[in-house]
Amino acid sequence: MANKRIMTPEEKVLLQAKHRLEGIEARNRKKERNARTRRLIQEGAILESIAPHIKEMDLDTLKRELMIRLRGM
Secondary structure (H helix, E strand, O other): OOOOOOOOHHHHHHHHHHHHHHHHHHHHHHHHHHHHHHHHHHHHHHHHHHOHHHHHOOHHHHHHHHHHHHOOO
């Protein structure tokens, strides 16, 4: 069986704090991902509303067209 060592109260408190911090960081990463996803969806919707013909373009063609048209700006 594995050699299990009993944790001191200080070690338990430290481990709990570490786990709380990891949970907070994970929630922040999820919030950031959700915000980015929302922004990308909104930007795509704006692009489609301005230029409806892009719905039929594949992604490589769309990228090439945008690079050509936005390069002069």
